[in-house]
Amino acid sequence: xxxxxxxxxxxxxxxxxxxxxxxxxxxxxxxxxxxxxxxxxxxxxxxxxxxxxxxxxxxxxxxxxxxxxxxxxxxxxxxxxxxxxxxxxxxxxxxxxxxxxxxxxxxxxxxxxxxxxxxxxxxxxxxxxxxxxxxxxxxxxxxxxxxxxxxxxxxxxxxxxxxxxxxxxxxxxxxxxxxxxxxxxxxxxxxxxxxxxxxxxxxxx
Amino acid sequence: xxxxxxxxxxxxxxxxxxxxxxxxxxxxxxxxxxxxxxxxxxxxxxxxxxxxxxxxxxxxxxxxxxxxxxxxxxxxxxxxxxxxxxxxxxxxxxxxxxxxxxxxxxxxxxxxxxxxxxxxxxxxxxxxxxxxxxxxxxxxxxxxxxxxxxxxxxxxxxxxxxxxxxxxxxxxxxxxxxxxxxxxxxxxxxxxxxxxxxxxxxxxxxxxxxxxxxxxxxxxxxxxxxxxxxxxxxxxxxxxxxxxxxxxxxxxxxxxxxxxxxxxx
Numbered sequence: 001x002x003x004x005x006x007x008x009x010x011x012x013x014x015x016x017x018x019x020x021x022x023x024x025x026x027x028x029x030x031x032x033x034x035x036x037x038x039x040x041x042x043x044x045x046x047x048x049x050x051x052x053x054x055x056x057x058x059x060x061x062x063x064x065x066x067x068x069x070x071x072x073x074x075x076x077x078x079x080x081x082x083x084x085x086x087x088x089x090x091x092x093x094x095x096x097x098x099x100x101x102x103x104x105x106x107x108x109x110x111x112x113x114x115x116x117x118x119x120x121x122x123x124x125x126x127x128x129x130x131x132x133x134x135x136x137x138x139x140x141x142x143x144x145x146x147x148x149x150x151x152x153x154x155x156x157x158x159x160x161x162x163x164x165x166x167x168x169x170x171x172x173x174x175x176x177x178x179x180x181x182x183x184x185x186x187x188x189x190x191x192x193x194x195x196x197x198x199x200x201x202x203x204x205x
Numbered sequence: 206x207x208x209x210x211x212x213x214x215x216x217x218x219x220x221x222x223x224x225x226x227x228x229x230x231x232x233x234x235x236x237x238x239x240x241x242x243x244x245x246x247x248x249x250x251x252x253x254x255x256x257x258x259x260x261x262x263x264x265x266x267x268x269x270x271x272x273x274x275x276x277x278x279x280x281x282x283x284x285x286x287x288x289x290x291x292x293x294x295x296x297x298x299x300x301x302x303x304x305x306x307x308x309x310x311x312x313x314x315x316x317x318x319x320x321x322x323x324x325x326x327x328x329x330x331x332x333x334x335x336x337x338x339x340x341x342x343x344x345x346x347x348x349x350x351x352x353x354x355x356x357x358x359x360x361x362x363x364x365x366x367x368x369x370x371x372x373x374x375x376x377x378x379x380x381x382x383x384x385x386x387x388x389x390x391x392x393x394x395x396x397x398x399x400x401x402x403x404x405x406x407x408x409x410x411x412x413x414x415x416x417x418x419x420x421x422x423x424x425x426x427x428x429x430x431x432x433x434x435x436x437x438x439x440x441x442x443x444x445x446x447x448x449x450x451x452x453x454x455x456x457x458x459x460x461x462x463x464x465x466x467x468x469x470x
Contacts, residue, residue, distance in 0.1 A: 100308065101310065104310035106296070107271060108304075109301075109376070119312055
């Protein structure tokens, strides 16, 4: 219980810290929004278990300070994944608040980013609450993955000791798995985006 | 020419050029020439009224004047500062232009007072006390005194629009642009907003108003501007329009509008 709660709460906070600014960048900084898009697709496209194993076994041996810690890796991965999800939630909320509020803000002499800060930010959270509730539930459930890392870590460490081979042998399968997942999720996400944009244009959104 | 507050020189604005930027109302049409070669001069203390069929581009032109829409071509001057030159601090310029929206667009998370105070605190950077005082003064001027601590959702349409006017007024702008300030309101609520505008007119506030409130126009406007299909068709004193417009289109429009007992959108 304490582990579940601390992982889910911490990763939720990381998610807010990452997702909130990303949502605004995605909506208001068209030039860089493709980077945000890529980030979201990667973290939503690869299963969190694969990401955790990748960071734990891939980076752990080289950067033992944070990455050799199962708890840290769980918060890190779930937080970034949640950031990708929350970015989408906030983006919907920004559209819900409406561009008119931005225009009104600029009409009184506020700059774009100050309008965002004084007018959009306080309203966006109110519009996001339903989505955030279900996102938190996801984190509670996914925090259980940390036990998988604990268990695997034990086994893998022993296996590595026995074979005395370098640790990246253990990593290659995870990298491959991640790539396969990306290949599976990307085309569908890409096609859905395209189709959605076309539809939106048709009905005048 | 020193008293020129705002000037538009050969302004053009077309919508739907790149499909991405098309806004909701015009997305269905491929290209809308909302503003075609429009020029206009407003002097200190002027009250001018723009009217014309809906969808003719009046609102877009008004937004161009406030640089809320950036014109494709042409120049906008605020005093002697050209706003359409690159590198101009538009935020500073917009702080000197009051804008009142048809659909009001009050900040929903702030009280009436908060709505008026925001620009005073964050744009003019006034100290708290002074900002509060000036905001309350502006709200008194539009006769909203009993609900300064209410949120926009708790206000009537007429109250909300008067708060909208106070928000534009409080920072003493050089000019106030009003985009159909009464046409989203119930008929019985338009009166109170019109009264507010009449008060402003008496005080010599410089205003450019898009409106179809003809009795009001006749009373306060020095000049009426008939706008259709993205351009100014006819300009003249109210009497010219009420008695005998020079152009056929203006005549037809006036007949239609005067024969209506209520407002025209």
